[in-house]
Amino acid sequence: MILYYTPGTCALGAMALLRHAERPFQLCHVPRDARMGPIFRTVNPHGHVPALVTDDDRVLWENSAVLIHIAQHSPAGLMPAAGSAAEDELNVWLSYLGSEFHAAFYPVFKPQLFLRDDSLHDDLRRDSLKNVRRQLAYIDVHLEDNRFVMGDTFGILDPYLTAMARWGERFFDYEREFPNLGRYLERMRAEPSIAFALAIENGDEQPTVDGGYAGHTDLVPRDV
Amino acid sequence: MILYYTPGTCALGAMALLRHAERPFQLCHVPRDARMGPIFRTVNPHGHVPALVTDDDRVLWENSAVLIHIAQHSPAGLMPAAGSAAEDELNVWLSYLGSEFHAAFYPVFKPQLFLRDDSLHDDLRRDSLKNVRRQLAYIDVHLEDNRFVMGDTFGILDPYLTAMARWGERFFDYEREFPNLGRYLERMRAEPSIAFALAIENGDEQPTVDGGYAGHTDLVPRDV
Structure with a gap:
């Protein structure tokens, strides 16, 4: 998965949950001013973070959809049973x-x-x-x-x-x-997962050695 | 289930979905001014409609939670598979x-x-x-x-x-x-389901004979 985030926003939640879920993921930093720009809008037409590229290459946005997707695809048992x-x-x-x-x-x-x-x-x-x-x-x-x-x-x-x-x-x-x-x-x-996300927001590139964090990827237009 | 609604609000959505889901349900009309009043706030402390009493006597609020609950407990196959x-x-x-x-x-x-x-x-x-x-x-x-x-x-x-x-x-x-x-x-x-809900909003007490609609119930304090 790839998570698009901007420091200081509610995308911190998805970043911490990814770290907590112990799944491989990359991060993409979207500068504050770039959210409504032409490149990021090929990812999310609304220009909001978080946005998440799934393992099967779909893009999700809206926090609750992103958080549920991460929880459902985590081995950590984060998601309650359907219908409970x-x-x-x-x-x-x-x-x-x-x-x-x-x-x-x-x-x-x-x-x-x-x-x-x-x-x-x-x-x-x-x-x-x-x-x-x-x-x-x-x-x-x-x-x-x-x-x-x-x-x-x-x-x-x-x-x-x-x-x-x-x-x-x-x-x-x-x-x-x-x-x-x-x-x-x-x-x-x-x-630990929230401390990780806060460290990322502060520009610390290697805040942990364990977990699924696989570094940053560049913000490039998404081919659709 | 019992659905609390106020005409003209987004609770119309849950009302129509209940009708569409073909499950037994009652309605409770909450007058516009009563939403923030002491009686309805024993049902939903936020004072918002829709609110839903489930078959096992829990209260849900927030539209998306109410809609998902109705869909999950409907025989009509309204809910996509978990994780899809x-x-x-x-x-x-x-x-x-x-x-x-x-x-x-x-x-x-x-x-x-x-x-x-x-x-x-x-x-x-x-x-x-x-x-x-x-x-x-x-x-x-x-x-x-x-x-x-x-x-x-x-x-x-x-x-x-x-x-x-x-x-x-x-x-x-x-x-x-x-x-x-x-x-x-x-x-x-x-x-048909939306026409039903619009008729209810307009005060038509028996808009359909089929479906699960079992009439209105009075707004009374909820014992908690």
Whole structure:
């Protein structure tokens, strides 16, 4: 598999899950400005990361589809049985994190999608952060009784939540306002797979010797 | 199963899929203003529809989780095989529709989540509709070569897309601007399962005699 990522984005989740899944994979770094450019759009027409080239050379995008594909094709038993209550719970969380939780940050990071007039962007950010706070509070309450998103075991959802929940640290004091989430992020950053992905984001090319990481590949147009 | 819905929302998708799946189900009408009220929040703490009570008395929310559960527990073979390319494609679409597509409408319908100052809401709506247009254009191109979202067969995604794509008809002339989508919606409204759900939204209590529809149940607090 090849994972396309941009540092600082929610693609961190897929990168960590690939490392955790112990399958061979390569990474392709997509610079922030290149996401909407002509080359990367031959990979994903929407211009978003993560995107994943599967072993049979299909391209997937959308985080939850990418994460489920990685989990299903991993020997590590990451995917609940089809039709089980645990799969339902996974699907509820994947959808919540991908839609309501993620979307709460859109106006904060991409105000130009909402208002053309730059002079209103500060108001938009300030007022929209109330919705971010509401989502963080929901997560914080959940983590009071749960060591991981789904109970006692590190799973698909943890690298994904970590990738996005870190964004709120710029705006809120987690220790004071969301202490369960703050402690959770501290634990998650110490998980080997997430530490791996964070090291990659920081430009460390050989962060581990074990696992399936097979280095970077160049960003080139995809022949379709 | 019991499906909680509010007319005009994306819960139409789950309602139509239940009808299509030919399984016994009841409906519970949640008035628009009751979604964030104390009773419905004992069902779904987020206050969103659709919510689904499963046959083993669990509650699911988030459209994609609800739709997948219905498909998996239907005799109609609606769900692709676990781990198949078709399942990947389904997951990509479910996530895209639930996040980027749906979220494009948030500032149009819920401007107060973004800006407290009412006097700026018209600007917010006008500028945000550009993003809605971009999403509708993407769908329109896709439907040029596809009778249904996933090719030749009515499936999980069609009632879901129908439920949301109708929202844009208030703002855009589909016949002129998105003709493939316009024709698609016309076909979808004629599908028996979607016609059923639209009739329910319009207050028709006995829209069909066949299928699994077992009437409405009252909105009461859920004991947890």
